[in-house]
Amino acid sequence: MLFQITTFAVWAFTATAGAAFIITKPTPDWEVVDIHPTSNKTPRQTNEAVLKRRINQAPESLTIAIINNQGGPISTSHASNVGGPSPIWGDNGPGTISSGGAAALVVPTGWAGNIAIYEAPVNGSKPAPATDSSLIEASFVVPDGYDTAVADIDVSYVNGFSNAITCACSNIVVTGCSLDLWDMNVCPTNDDNGGACANPLRPNLNATIATTFFAPCQGAAYTFPHDDGANSWGECQSGEITCCVGTACFSNPKQSSSIQRR
Incomplete structure (x- = not known):
């Protein structure tokens, strides 16, 4: 679960940071794993002097804040690297962020993991399967060299x-894509799966282009396993990352220029 933000300063989206965070305790029967090859997320190693010039010294911990900027509650489920350190603040349990709410997770050096984001069940509705849902993936490790x-x-x-x-x-x-893919194309696998569209290219390590449904976000968010233009490496050395959920969030210049938000 994530915990309510108290003193952490987040980017000023239209959602209200610090709103009440409701903790739930569903019992997941699945495990989210990192589906991108690690080797593709680390730049080529050069000499030590070049490396030190490229990367600023990082703080001891990394804070990942999530703002729910859409009209209903969202659920979150977490996974961390096996054998790695636990979060300093927060843990890997499931939780719910109310509409307009915000929450944060603080992790130490050596942590890697991901957070699945999906629609929270409302009035007995069927929850989206977390295994087919959007992911925030992050790591805070010391690379070789x-x-x-x-x-x-x-x-x-x-x-x-x-x-x-x-x-x-x-x-x-x-990183990311603020486009509502549901309004742009028909899900190729199952358009009524509790609010999640499974990606048919998930197991295809040779894919070089997204399917029609996912194509507007290609290069902005990962739309196939090697869509590495979506990865941000070394751009967040301030130690603070703010992720916004919803189509009203600020857009990524890399997403389709035919429909931009804000």
Whole structure:
């Protein structure tokens, strides 16, 4: 679960940061895993002097804030790297963020994991399957050849799409896509699966182009396993990342220019 933001300063979206965060305790019977090859998310190693010039010294911890900027509650489910450190503040349990609410997770150096975002059940409605939902993926580890942790963040629709998400550092969107794919095309696998569209390219490591449904977000969010233009590496060394859920969030310049939000 995530915990309510208290003193952490987040980017000023239209949602109200610090709104009440409702904790729920569903019991998931699935596990979310990192579906992108690690080797593709680390830049080529050069000499030590070049490496030190490229990456600023990072703080001891990384804060990931999530703002729910849409009209209904969202559920979150977490997964962390096996054998890695636990979050400093927050844990890997499920939770719910109310509409207009915000929450945060603080992780130490060495942590890697992801957060599934999907529509929360309302009045007995069927929840979206987290295994087919939008993901926020992040890591804060010290790569080989570096002397400081490097913040890595991406929004992934490789498992599937449930909600639009963009993530920003220092008020600049670095990954994600704010487009409502449901309004643009028909889900190719199942258009009525509790609010999540499974991505047919999830197992295809040779894919080089997104399917029609996911194409408007190609290069902005991961739409196939090697859609590496969506990854932000070393751009969030301030140690603070703010992710916004909803189509009213600030857009990513990399997403389709035919429909932009804000």
